[in-house]
Amino acid sequence: MINRSRSAALFDKAKTLFPGGVNSPVRAFGAVGGTPLFIEKGDGAVITDADGNRFIDYCCSWGPLILGHNHPAVRQNIMEAVSKGCSFGAPTRYENELAELILDNHRYLERIRFVSSGTEAAMSAIRLARGVTGRSKIIKFDGCYHGHVDALLVKAGSGLATLGTSSSAGVPEAYARETIVLPLNDREALEEAVLQYKDEIACVAIEPIPANNGLLIQDESFLKFVREITRREGIVLLFDEVISGFRVGFEGAAGYYGIQPDVMAFGKIIGGGMPVGAYGSSREIMAHIAPEGPVYQAGTLSGNPVAMAAGAAQLTECIKPGFYQDMEARTARLVDPIMAHAKNQGYAFSIFTRGSIFWLAFSDKVHIRKSSEIDPDSMKYFNVLHAELLNRGVYLGPSGYEVGFVSAAHTNDQIDESAEAFKAALDAAYQAAE
Numbered sequence: 001m002i003n004r005s006r007s008a009a010l011f012d013k014a015k016t017l018f019p020g021g022v023n024s025p026v027r028a029f030g031a032v033g034g035t036p037l038f039i040e041k042g043d044g045a046v047i048t049d050a051d052g053n054r055f056i057d058y059c060c061s062w063g064p065l066i067l068g069h070n071h072p073a074v075r076q077n078i079m080e081a082v083s084k085g086c087s088f089g090a091p092t093r094y095e096n097e098l099a100e101l102i103l104d105n106h107r108y109l110e111r112i113r114f115v116s117s118g119t120e121a122a123m124s125a126i127r128l129a130r131g132v133t134g135r136s137k138i139i140k141f142d143g144c145y146h147g148h149v150d151a152l153l154v155k156a157g158s159g160l161a162t163l164g165t166s167s168s169a170g171v172p173e174a175y176a177r178e179t180i181v182l183p184l185n186d187r188e189a190l191e192e193a194v195l196q197y198k199d200e201i202a203c204v205a206i207e208p209i210p211a212n213n214g215l216l217i218q219d220e221s222f223l224k225f226v227r228e229i230t231r232r233e234g235i236v237l238l239f240d241e242v243i244s245g246f247r248v249g250f251e252g253a254a255g256y257y258g259i260q261p262d263v264m265a266f267g268k269i270i271g272g273g274m275p276v277g278a279y280g281s282s283r284e285i286m287a288h289i290a291p292e293g294p295v296y297q298a299g300t301l302s303g304n305p306v307a308m309a310a311g312a313a314q315l316t317e318c319i320k321p322g323f324y325q326d327m328e329a330r331t332a333r334l335v336d337p338i339m340a341h342a343k344n345q346g347y348a349f350s351i352f353t354r355g356s357i358f359w360l361a362f363s364d365k366v367h368i369r370k371s372s373e374i375d376p377d378s379m380k381y382f383n384v385l386h387a388e389l390l391n392r393g394v395y396l397g398p399s400g401y402e403v404g405f406v407s408a409a410h411t412n413d414q415i416d417e418s419a420e421a422f423k424a425a426l427d428a429a430y431q432a433a434e
């Protein structure tokens with residue numbers, strides 16, 4: 001077992017400072033048990049905790065670090081920006097640089113607005129959709145996460161196409177009633193809801209590659225259907241690309257599937273590890289945003305120069321030819337030998353991937369497209385695997401519902417070493433379950 005005594009002492013202290021000892025819930029290791037690791041530093045694919053343990057990291061700050069930790073180009077741009085001051089509340093050239101890089105290389109974006117988190121991006125995009133349509137209801141899908149926006153912390157009510165109920169204390173039921181929650185990959189449910197609430201629906205929000213509750217890869221025909229029905233009914237289609245954006249390709253899932261949404265929300269990779277979100281669309285739709293239009297949205301630290309500099313440095317690397325093919329090859333190098341081993345051993349196990357996103361499913365299902373298709377009992381395998389991987393120097397996010405990320409910093413040697421650790425950890429997980 002790894003020594004976690006320093007992390008444990010820091011966690012004890014943190015519990016006297018923060019609810020549950022953390023500033024974001026999943027970090028508390030509640031699902032997998034044990035003390036969360038306090039990270040001291042990261043370099044490339046490796047993180048080092050407060051006790052000096054080193055891990056090959058597949059959490060990558062939950063996705064933002066597509067170049068790995070402390071990438072020299074990102075660090076250098078940050079240092080340059082920081083040396084001139086951290087924030088002005090006035091425009092700087094860094095905003096133009098990041099925006100131009102994105103708009104010049106994304107066929108579906110003409111205007112963008114920077115904010116400071118993915119939550120803020122999704123929240124603002126929904127306000128925009130409501131402002132554009134003059135309607136108030138939104139449709140979301142069970143298993144998609146769009147940040148902790150009130151209207152989106154909603155789960156399905158009973159029965160098909162009913163209005164949602166809040167999934168967090170503090171969210172008024174009146175807000176939840178504005179949200180319709182539907183199962184993913186289900187055309188009939190969507191058709192029925194659209195029929196029932198026809199002229200009230202402002203927005204259909206979806207993660208086109210749902211990656212916050214397992215990796216629920218949708219049938220392409222379903223995504224196309226979502227596009228068709230929203231276009232037909234004058235509903236704004238919001239692609240929440242906070243994870244998939246710049247991850248499965250520079251143009252995210254929209255580019256991957258060749259589907260043009262009306263509005264897109266971004267976060268994570270766009271900020272190079274700094275707090276950045278954004279939403280964007282066509283010139284006409286974005287003209288509804290203040291000061292050009294009547295939809296209000298603002299931010300003291302929006303477009304922060306240090307954060308913009310980090311994002312620009314990171315995306316400059318991503319745009320280089322072959323970047324995403326290389327990421328897919330790295331991911332296959334990790335996943336293929338683990339899958340071969342699981343098959344050999346007869347484990348009911350699968351790894352789903354899209355680009356450099358991967359998710360471990362302790363199941364022999366060929367497809368998992370809805371959250372109801374994930375067996376909660378299968379998490380017991382993940383929890384053993386997680387601990388076994390830590391002991392073998394591999395770090396995954398501490399929940400079996402979370403996906404993992406390969407970065408451009410993961411070397412072949414590190415990937416091969418990780419694959420060996422995964423095989424041994426899998427053996428331990430399936431032995432423990434017997």
Ligand SMILES: *Cc1c(COP(=O)(O)O)cnc(C)c1O
Nearest residue numbers: 117118119145146147242243267
């Ligand atoms: C992470 C995430 C969010 C929330 O972003 P924060 O920066 O954590 O607020 C929203 N939508 C999706 C799809 C995400 O993955």
